[in-house]
Each structure stands twice: as structure tokens, then as C-alpha cells.
Amino acid sequence: MSKVVLGGGLGGLAAAHYLTKKAATQTLTLIESSSRTGGWIKTNLQENGTVFEQGPRTIRPRGEAGSNTLELVEELNLTDQIVPLVSSHPAAQNRMIYANGSLHLLPSSLFGLFKKQEPFTRPLVLHLLNDLKAKKKSVQDESIYEFVDRRFGREVADYLISPLICGICAGNAQEISVKFLMRKLFEYEQQYGSISKGMVQNFSLKSKKATALNGLVLKAKKEKWNIYSFISGCETLPLALKESILKNNVNLKLNSECTSMTIGQNNVTLHLSNKEVITADYLISAIPARNLGMLLQKQYPDLAHSLLNLVKNVSVAVVNLEFKNDLIINSAFGLLVAPKEELPVLGVIYDSCCFPKENGGTVLTVMMGGYWFEKYFGKNPSEKTLLDVALNQVKQILSIHDIPVKSKVNILHHCLPQYVVGHDDHLNEINNYIKTHQLPISLCGSSYYGVGINDVIMSAKSAVNKLIFR
Numbered sequence: 001m002s003k004v005v006l007g008g009g010l011g012g013l014a015a016a017h018y019l020t021k022k023a024a025t026q027t028l029t030l031i032e033s034s035s036r037t038g039g040w041i042k043t044n045l046q047e048n049g050t051v052f053e054q055g056p057r058t059i060r061p062r063g064e065a066g067s068n069t070l071e072l073v074e075e076l077n078l079t080d081q082i083v084p085l086v087s088s089h090p091a092a093q094n095r096m097i098y099a100n101g102s103l104h105l106l107p108s109s110l111f112g113l114f115k116k117q118e119p120f121t122r123p124l125v126l127h128l129l130n131d132l133k134a135k136k137k138s139v140q141d142e143s144i145y146e147f148v149d150r151r152f153g154r155e156v157a158d159y160l161i162s163p164l165i166c167g168i169c170a171g172n173a174q175e176i177s178v179k180f181l182m183r184k185l186f187e188y189e190q191q192y193g194s195i196s197k198g199m200v201q202n203f204s205l206k207s208k209k210a211t212a213l214n215g216l217v218l219k220a221k222k223e224k225w226n227i228y229s230f231i232s233g234c235e236t237l238p239l240a241l242k243e244s245i246l247k248n249n250v251n252l253k254l255n256s257e258c259t260s261m262t263i264g265q266n267n268v269t270l271h272l273s274n275k276e277v278i279t280a281d282y283l284i285s286a287i288p289a290r291n292l293g294m295l296l297q298k299q300y301p302d303l304a305h306s307l308l309n310l311v312k313n314v315s316v317a318v319v320n321l322e323f324k325n326d327l328i329i330n331s332a333f334g335l336l337v338a339p340k341e342e343l344p345v346l347g348v349i350y351d352s353c354c355f356p357k358e359n360g361g362t363v364l365t366v367m368m369g370g371y372w373f374e375k376y377f378g379k380n381p382s383e384k385t386l387l388d389v390a391l392n393q394v395k396q397i398l399s400i401h402d403i404p405v406k407s408k409v410n411i412l413h414h415c416l417p418q419y420v421v422g423h424d425d426h427l428n429e430i431n432n433y434i435k436t437h438q439l440p441i442s443l444c445g446s447s448y449y450g451v452g453i454n455d456v457i458m459s460a461k462s463a464v465n466k467l468i469f470r
């Protein structure tokens with residue numbers, strides 16, 4: 001029995017890890033086109049100990065998927081590497097929005113909902129109460145922006161949801177599917193007529209379901225972790241996964257791009273850029289849907305068409321900055337910019353507020369572009385241009401005029417998937433095709449079931465379970 005996992009990002013590494021646990025005797029190959037594993041997760045540790053994250057920087061411990069990641073972290077013996085941010089910390093409570101030319105603190109308590117706080121022209125609670133009056137609209141799916149505008153009003157759509165979507169996937173809320181990204185809220189309206197009614201119903205159901213917690217999941221709950229990372233940054237996780245799969249004799253092939261693929265009823269043949277040919281009886285694909293679509297165009301044009309059109313990935317410029325002095329006046333997780341401002345910046349993360357350095361100083365990450373990358377930067381901006389733009393934005397928004405002691409610019413081309421309206425249906429079509437044609441493949445990774453680290457790991461676990469129960 002031989003299996004192959006295609007793609008050595010977090011999804012592929014997690015799939016290989018779960019496969020070695022389920023069936024230790026099989027031959028397992030992991031194929032990755034680049035010279036390293038980890039995909040978008042990359043930590044640049046500076047000589048002075050500063051952590052510059054190029055991709056993800058924090059993980060949420062909550063929910064089923066959050067618990068699953070914590071279990072994995074524990075299994076990989078990474079517990080003592082964790083740095084948590086607890087809920088009472090200002091960086092966990094405070095989130096800023098840049099709108100109408102200035103910075104505003106979002107309400108973080110029940111009391112805050114009753115106060116009129118800019119950029120909103122009335123207390124947020126009144127917007128929320130709007131949901132009780134708003135008529136139900138029966139739809140298959142719609143954009144998050146339209147949904148929120150209908151139920152809570154334009155200001156919530158512009159100043160809360162649109163910046164939030166920039167923070168989640170660097171996307172345009174007017175295109176992202178509410179059914180996919182805020183499934184519960186969407187279902188509440190469809191099922192109960194309003195979100196508030198749905199929440200009340202769900203609360204009574206939820207309080208009946210108590211699950212036993214233990215290990216790191218219990219510790220995170222008891223200590224009220226809001227988010228966490230690792231002492232040496234997020235890349236700690238894929239590095240530990242790599243070590244674990246190598247120990248379990250997974251055949252890891254780096255610098256090996258899959259350039260073509262043939263799928264039979266009971267086997268899959270992959271042709272690699274180094275001329276090697278790999279045949280296996282099952283494939284877990286952990287590469288972006290678009291890349292898989294291109295590989296299947298000749299043999300399965302319908303499936304390839306669905307895969308190619310499932311998600312469009314947007315590019316992000318990530319600029320890490322370190323300043324000698326403490327320059328952040330109000331501690332917070334960071335700020336998000338309302339797209340209405342028409343600025344090239346999506347948001348700024350206050351890394352040194354979340355995880356302060358021993359000897360002080362300020363570390364920030366400026367995220368730019370996303371859905372609007374080409375509009376602001378064209379196709380191929382230079383690192384110097386991006387650094388200048390980032391510094392100007394930091395000056396304008398945060399009044400930071402200092403010159404950074406360290407900086408790093410990375411352009412992440414096509415890094416974040418956009419789950420546009422209809423994503424759920426397209427995903428079902430793809431899964432039905434694979435099932436009906438009994439193809440020996442399953443899919444995981446950020447193109448399909450969510451962009452967060454937790455979602456990607458969960459998708460890898462499900463892909464492995466599909467194979468086991470085949």
C-alpha cells in the first residue's frame with residue numbers, strides 16, 4: 001500500500017503526520033516543489049532575537065478546530081514552546097479601526113456597546129437591535145457585506161465587517177461568501193428569521209452540551225488564552241511536523257514539482273520536475289486548488305474547471321519593522337483599515353504589544369495590498385517602494401516618525417484564497433465529482449475549508465479519515 005501527499009505546506013505536513021499515525025506500515029511519499037516545507041508559514045528570526053513573521057503569527061485556541069491543533073501541538077511535544085496571550089491582556093482586548101482619517105478603538109465590553117463611539121454615529125447596540133426588525137431574505141448565499149448591511153446597517157458593514165475581512169483573508173467583503181465564512185449567522189437568519197433569535201435558540205442547545213477537556217486544551221481554557229504563538233515563531237509547528245514525519249520514515253522529496261498527473265481507478269501517477277515518476281494507490285492533494293486544476297486539465301476537464309474557478313488567490317506585501325523605542329501609545333492587537341479609506345495598507349499588527357521583547361522596543365507588521373494589490377502597486381513593485389509606502393502609512397496612521405533599526409519586505413504572491421459567494425456549492429460539486437468517479441484522491445489545504453492554521457490542520461485530518469474509511 002503506497003500513498004502520496006502532494007504539497008509540503010502545513011496541510012501536506014499535517015496530512016502526512018495523521019497518515020503515519022493511522023497506518024504505520026504503508027509507504028508514504030510527500031512531494032514539495034520548493035526547497036523547504038512549511039509553505040506560507042515562515043519565521044525570520046533576527047540575530048537580536050526579534051521574531052519577524054512572514055506569514056501567520058498567531059493561532060486561536062478556541063472551538064473544535066482550535067482544540068485539535070492544541071492536541072497536535074501537545075503530541076509534537078511543543079507545549080513548553082508556547083507563548084500565550086491571555087484574554088485579560090490589553091492586546092487581546094483592544095482592536096483599532098482606521099476610518100475617516102483617524103484611529104478608533106472598537107468596543108470590547110458590553111458597556112462599550114451602549115456608548116456612541118466613533119466611527120459609528122450611534123451606539124453599536126442600536127445597530128445590533130436592527131437585526132430584530134430586519135426582514136428575513138431567503139437566499140442561497142450572498143456577500144458578507146450585503147448580509148451585514150441588510151441586518152445591521154451600512155456602518156457595521158463599512159467599519160466593522162469590511163476591515164475584519166481584510167484581516168482574515170485580505171479580501172473584499174463585497175465578494176466573500178457569508179454562507180462559508182459566517183455560516184452560523186447565515187443559518188440563523190435562514191432558519192429562525194434573525195441572527196438574535198438563532199443565537200438564543202443555539203445558546204439553550206449549547207448549554208446542554210458539555211464536553212470533557214484535558215491536557216493542553218484544558219490548560220488553555222483555564223488560563224483563558226485568547227491566542228498563542230511559539231517562542232521561536234509559528235514556523236516551530238511545521239518544523240516539528242517535518243521532524244515527526246521523517247522519524248516515521250516518510251519519504252520527503254523537496255525541489256520536486258509535480259508537472260503532470262494521471263489518475264486511474266486504483267492508482268495515481270505523478271510526473272515530477274526532476275523526471276522521477278511516482279505511482280501510489282492514493283493521493284492526498286494539499287496544493288492550492290488552482291495548481292491541482294492545472295494538473296487535471298487534460299484528463300478530467302470538468303473537475304479541473306471547477307478547481308480552477310473555486311478560489312482566486314490574492315497577493316500580500318508583508319513589511320516587518322523594528323524600532324528601538326516603545327512607540328505604541330495604546331496597547332492593542334493591532335489596527336485594521338476600512339477599505340473605504342482607499343489606502344494601500346490592510347492593517348498593522350502590533351507584534352511587540354502581543355508578545356513584548358525583554359529589552360523593549362516596537363515590532364510591527366504592515367500588511368498591504370490583498371484584493372487591491374495591483375491597484376496600489378502594479379504587478380511587480382520593488383521592495384524599496386513597498387518599504388517606503390509602509391513607513392509612510394505608519395507615519396500617517398500611527399504618527400511614528402522614527403527610522404526602523406530593522407526591516408524586512410516580503411511579497412507573497414497569490415497567498416490568500418478568496419472564498420467568494422457560491423464557494424460552498426462549488427466545493428460540493430468538486431467532492432461529488434470525486435465521489436461519483438471514485439477517484440482515489442482527497443483534498444486538503446487552505447483552498448477548501450478555511451484559511452486559518454486550525455482549518456488547514458482539520459482539513460488534513462478529514463482528508464486522511466476519508467481515505468481510511470474508503
Ligand SMILES: Cc1cc2nc3c(=O)[nH]c(=O)nc-3n(C[C@H](O)[C@H](O)[C@H](O)COP(=O)(O)OP(=O)(O)OC[C@H]3O[C@@H](n4cnc5c(N)ncnc54)[C@H](O)[C@@H]3O)c2cc1C
Pocket residue numbers: 006007008009010011012031032033034037038039040041054055056057058059060256257258259286287288291316318412415416444445446447450451452453454456
Ligand atoms: C500573510 C499571511 C498571514 C497569515 N496569518 C495567519 C494567522 O495569523 N493565523 C492563522 O491561523 N492563519 C494565518 N494565515 C493562513 C495560513 O498560514 C495558511 O492558510 C496556511 O499556512 C496554508 O497552508 P497550506 O498547506 O494549505 O498551503 P501552502 O502553504 O500554500 O502550501 C502548499 C504547498 O504546496 C506546494 N506546491 C504547490 N504546487 C505544487 C506542485 N505542483 N508540486 C509540488 N508542490 C507544490 C507549495 O510549494 C507549498 O509549499 C496567514 C497566511 C498568510 C499568507
